[in-house]
Amino acid sequence: MTATVTDDNIGSAELRQFVERIERLEEVKAARGDDIKEVYAELKGRGFDAKAVRTMIALRKKDPERRAEESAILELYMRALGMAVPS
């Protein structure tokens, strides 16, 4: 009895399960991404600057210590090139 094209030894059914689980999760993930976009649109409609909000949220995620360190290096370099250091 030889194998046919429909036979397999790679676990098609199992593979399919994995793929479908991933695709379902990706769907939810993408939906949340769309929700986020909507909030930004709404916030913009209420007069807020979306870009600034985005930046602020990114900063909130960062470790304050690391943030300070990064900004210190940047300032050092900027002064080295004679650039005005803001605020």
Next chain:
Amino acid sequence: MTATVTDDNIGSAELRQFVERIERLEEVKAARGDDIKEVYAELKGRGFDAKAVRTMIALRKKDPERRAEESAILELYMRALGMAVPS
């Protein structure tokens, strides 16, 4: 009644609401991303090639849109340059 530092005319409370909504959604989104990673880890443990699965899932998403962009003009141009038309 003088203004205090907590008073403002930029809508601090509203801004805070928006920020918190976004952060909650991002949390869920990130959690789904972690779930996906776990599935890949599991699938790898079962002997599947994670990279190939990733590629396959990407192809499953891309094909429909690719077909959409295969307009008559595109095919015309491709034939004009002697390119193989995918069909």
Next chain:
Amino acid sequence: MTATVTDDNIGSAELRQFVERIERLEEVKAARGDDIKEVYAELKGRGFDAKAVRTMIALRKKDPERRAEESAILELYMRALGMAVPS
């Protein structure tokens, strides 16, 4: 006299010229991109912080006025949420 598949009225030769011009330009553009990457690698090897240099170069491109305005809005928002404003 009917048209054959090799005949065309869309200007195949002209189209080909355009495509080749674009591809040549894209090649040069990509080569410059690679050069830039190399400079960053070299600078990193010399002990500089590549990320900070990148940020600084981006700032140098921006209009100082606009830069000040953006940072003012960001600070306003950060204070509104009680975040520490750096430097």
Next chain:
Amino acid sequence: MTATVTDDNIGSAELRQFVERIERLEEVKAARGDDIKEVYAELKGRGFDAKAVRTMIALRKKDPERRAEESAILELYMRALGMAVPS
């Protein structure tokens, strides 16, 4: 001999050299980008569909890498899920 404000131990001169090299390269890169835009404008003026040309050029770049990723494992998996195998 005391240090002046222009003295430093971070290698200001070297940093400046790096920054200027990068900025020069970015300038060339951007100029090539502008050239490309011009070709598209010209081609559009000659009656060609710019979007289709853009797509075609993208396809010409993608195909080689796509073929590379069409490994035996990928095909095996795709067949396992009943997907059409492109090549």
Next chain:
DNA sequence: CGCTTAATATAGCCAC
């Protein structure tokens, strides 16, 4: 001019 899509930059991950 806003909205959608492509290019770019950043960050996380894996293999070596």
Next chain:
DNA sequence: GTGGCTATATTAAGCG
């Protein structure tokens, strides 16, 4: 631990 690679997030461009 580092360097390459993948994936994500940000930015810019093109289109209607």
